[in-house]
Amino acid sequence: MTHASRLSAVRNSMAQQGLNAFIVPHDDEHLGEYIPPYAERLDWISGFNGSAGAAVVLADKAAVFVDGRYTVQVRHQCDPALFEYHHLIAEPYLDWLLAELAPGSRVGFDPRLHSHHWHKNAETRLAANSITLVPVTENLIDLHWHDRPVPGCHPALLLDQEYSGQHSEAKRSRIADTLAAGKINAQLLTQAEPINWLLNIRGRDIDCLPVVLSFALLHQNGAVQLFADPAKFEGLDLQLHCGQNVTLAPVGKLEAALQTLGEQGARVQLDPHTANAWSTLMLSQSGAKLVFAEDPCMLPKACKNPVEVNGSRAAHLRDGAAVCRFLAWLDRRVTEPNPEQEDEGTLADRLAAFRQQNPEFVEPSFNTISALGPNAAMCHYHHDNGTPRALGQDAIYLVDSGGQYLDGTTDITRTIAVDQPDDEMRKLFTLVLRGHIDLACARFPSGTGGLQLDALARMPLWQQGYNFDHGTGHGVGHYLSVHEGPQRISPKGSMVPLTTGMIVSNEPGYYREDGFGIRCENLQVVQPADTDGELPVFEFETLTLVPFDTRLVDVDWLEPKHVQWLNHYHKTVWERISPQLSGDDLTWLEQATRPL
The missing domain is CATH 3.40.350.10 (Creatinase/prolidase N-terminal domain)
Structure with a gap:
C-alpha cells in the first residue's frame, strides 16, 4: 500500500x-x-x-x-x-x-x-x-496493517550480581518500604527498563535496548507479579535468581490482576507520565484508588552503585579501543586509492566490526548515525533511509554510536576531518568543543539540576550567534537504555538533582542544513568533588576515552584552560587505551593524542 x-x-x-x-x-x-x-x-x-x-x-x-x-x-x-x-x-x-x-x-x-x-x-x-x-478498542492502523510484524520471542537473561551489584530482593525491599510508608498496596510498573532493573533481568525484545518487554505489580510486602511471555523464561529459574515472591504470568493476565486490585479497593500507585491510559481506566473502573507519583524505581536505577560504575568504566575502556581502531583505519582509508568506495553504510559496518571483536559486546546501544557532509545536519540521520553518501566529497564526517556490554552502556560522537575543513568549520567545531569542555569541568552544589548546567555548553556558541536544537545531555543506563531519566541536561530539562552515580552525556553540537553537522559527545558519571568549602559539591568524571580530532581545532577560539583540559584528556586516553593497541593503530593514537 x-x-x-x-x-x-x-x-x-x-x-x-x-x-x-x-x-x-x-x-x-x-x-x-x-x-x-x-x-x-x-x-x-x-x-x-x-x-x-x-x-x-x-x-x-x-x-x-x-x-x-x-x-x-x-x-x-x-x-x-x-x-x-x-x-x-x-x-x-x-x-x-x-x-x-x-x-x-x-x-x-x-x-x-x-x-x-x-x-x-x-x-x-x-x-x-x-x-x-x-x-478506540482496536487501533485504526492495526485494522489495515496486514503485514504487521509479529512480536518476537527472545530468551531472557538473568543478570548476575557480579554485574548488577545488588540482589533483586534488596531492591524490592527498599522500594516496598516506601510503599508501606505511604499506605500503598501495590505499585504498577509499566516501562520495561525499571522492571528489568528491579528484577535483574535483561532481554532482546527490542534492538539496542536489552529488555524483556513486560508489566509488573510490586506489592507492599515486596512481592512482584511479572507479566511477560513465559516462553522467554523457559529453562530459567526466576525465583532462584530474584528471590521469593516473584511470579510470572502472560501479559494477557494483567487485566484480571488490575480488576482484582480494584475489587479489593486497593490503593494503587502509578506514574501518570509513564502508565498508559488503558491501565488507569481499568483500575479506576474496577474500584481501585489511584495514587499518582513518579515511578519509584527510576531514581535508584539512575544512581549507579559502585559495581555498576566500575563496570561502566571497564566497558568504556573496551569501547574506546574499538572506536580508536576504527578512527585509525578511517584515517588510513582516506589516503588510500579510491576512498569513494566507502560510504556511510560501509563505515558504520566497519565500526560495528571493531566493536564485535570484544567478546563482552552484546549489541549496539542504538542505530549508528554515520553521516557525511550535509547528512550530518540531521541529528538522528540513518543511512538506510536513502542512498548512503560516499566518502571523498565532504570535509567532515560525524559518527554517533555506542555499544551494549554486560557491564555497561556506551554512547560516543566524534566529528572527523576526512578532507580539508574550511576556517568556518574549524571555528564552529572549536566552539562546540569549548562548550563540551566547559560542561565537563563544571562543579556544582548538591541539589543542582541539569537545567541549571545546560547553558555552560551553549555559551561559546551563543556568544557568536549560534545554537543547537536538542538537549545537551541525557541519562544513560547500565546495560539498559542509552536514554534514561530522570536526569538530563537540557534547556527544557530536569530539575532532578544530579548526584553520585548518575551517568549523563555531554554532547553540544552545531548543524547547518544542507551543509554539515558537528557534535562532540562523551559520557560522564557524577561523583563527589573534594573541596574545602562548606557545601557538598559534585563534579563529572569522564568515562569515554577517544581523542577529539585536533585537525578541526582552531586554538584562537580556545582559552588556555581549554587547551590544558584537552591535553590532559588526551594524555589520559593515551595512558588508558594504548596498552590495547599495536602497530599502525598505536602509531595513530600517539599522533592523535599529541598535546596542542
Whole structure:
C-alpha cells in the first residue's frame, strides 16, 4: 500500500466510527522511547521513522509533528502532498487540532499508546472546545496493517550480581518500604527498563535496548507479579535468581490482576507520565484508588552503585579501543586509492566490526548515525533511509554510536576531518568543543539540576550567534537504555538533582542544513568533588576515552584552560587505551593524542 492508500483506509475507518480525527503517536503500550517493529505505526502511516513524533489524520488533511532533531529528516521521508510538517514542541498537535476542528468533533485515540497524564490533559482541553476524546478498542492502523510484524520471542537473561551489584530482593525491599510508608498496596510498573532493573533481568525484545518487554505489580510486602511471555523464561529459574515472591504470568493476565486490585479497593500507585491510559481506566473502573507519583524505581536505577560504575568504566575502556581502531583505519582509508568506495553504510559496518571483536559486546546501544557532509545536519540521520553518501566529497564526517556490554552502556560522537575543513568549520567545531569542555569541568552544589548546567555548553556558541536544537545531555543506563531519566541536561530539562552515580552525556553540537553537522559527545558519571568549602559539591568524571580530532581545532577560539583540559584528556586516553593497541593503530593514537 502507498501512504496515500493507507491514509485513505484509515479515513474510511474514521468515518465508520464517527471520528473526525485520529492520533498516531510513536509509542507502544509501555510508552518507552524505543519500540518494537510491530508498534511502528507512525512509520506505517507517514514514512517517518524517527524515535519521537506523532501524526494526526483528519478527513481532509494530515500532519506530522517532530522535534528539533528531526525537522530535516521529516521533509526527506514524508510526502508534502499528504502531510503538513509542524514542530512538536513549538506547535503541539493538540493546539493544531483545536484550530482545525469544529465544536462537536470527535477525536479518536488508542488508550494503550497514551499516558494517563496526556489523556486527562487532552480530554480537558478538547472538552473546553466541545470536542470529545474517544478511546478506540482496536487501533485504526492495526485494522489495515496486514503485514504487521509479529512480536518476537527472545530468551531472557538473568543478570548476575557480579554485574548488577545488588540482589533483586534488596531492591524490592527498599522500594516496598516506601510503599508501606505511604499506605500503598501495590505499585504498577509499566516501562520495561525499571522492571528489568528491579528484577535483574535483561532481554532482546527490542534492538539496542536489552529488555524483556513486560508489566509488573510490586506489592507492599515486596512481592512482584511479572507479566511477560513465559516462553522467554523457559529453562530459567526466576525465583532462584530474584528471590521469593516473584511470579510470572502472560501479559494477557494483567487485566484480571488490575480488576482484582480494584475489587479489593486497593490503593494503587502509578506514574501518570509513564502508565498508559488503558491501565488507569481499568483500575479506576474496577474500584481501585489511584495514587499518582513518579515511578519509584527510576531514581535508584539512575544512581549507579559502585559495581555498576566500575563496570561502566571497564566497558568504556573496551569501547574506546574499538572506536580508536576504527578512527585509525578511517584515517588510513582516506589516503588510500579510491576512498569513494566507502560510504556511510560501509563505515558504520566497519565500526560495528571493531566493536564485535570484544567478546563482552552484546549489541549496539542504538542505530549508528554515520553521516557525511550535509547528512550530518540531521541529528538522528540513518543511512538506510536513502542512498548512503560516499566518502571523498565532504570535509567532515560525524559518527554517533555506542555499544551494549554486560557491564555497561556506551554512547560516543566524534566529528572527523576526512578532507580539508574550511576556517568556518574549524571555528564552529572549536566552539562546540569549548562548550563540551566547559560542561565537563563544571562543579556544582548538591541539589543542582541539569537545567541549571545546560547553558555552560551553549555559551561559546551563543556568544557568536549560534545554537543547537536538542538537549545537551541525557541519562544513560547500565546495560539498559542509552536514554534514561530522570536526569538530563537540557534547556527544557530536569530539575532532578544530579548526584553520585548518575551517568549523563555531554554532547553540544552545531548543524547547518544542507551543509554539515558537528557534535562532540562523551559520557560522564557524577561523583563527589573534594573541596574545602562548606557545601557538598559534585563534579563529572569522564568515562569515554577517544581523542577529539585536533585537525578541526582552531586554538584562537580556545582559552588556555581549554587547551590544558584537552591535553590532559588526551594524555589520559593515551595512558588508558594504548596498552590495547599495536602497530599502525598505536602509531595513530600517539599522533592523535599529541598535546596542542
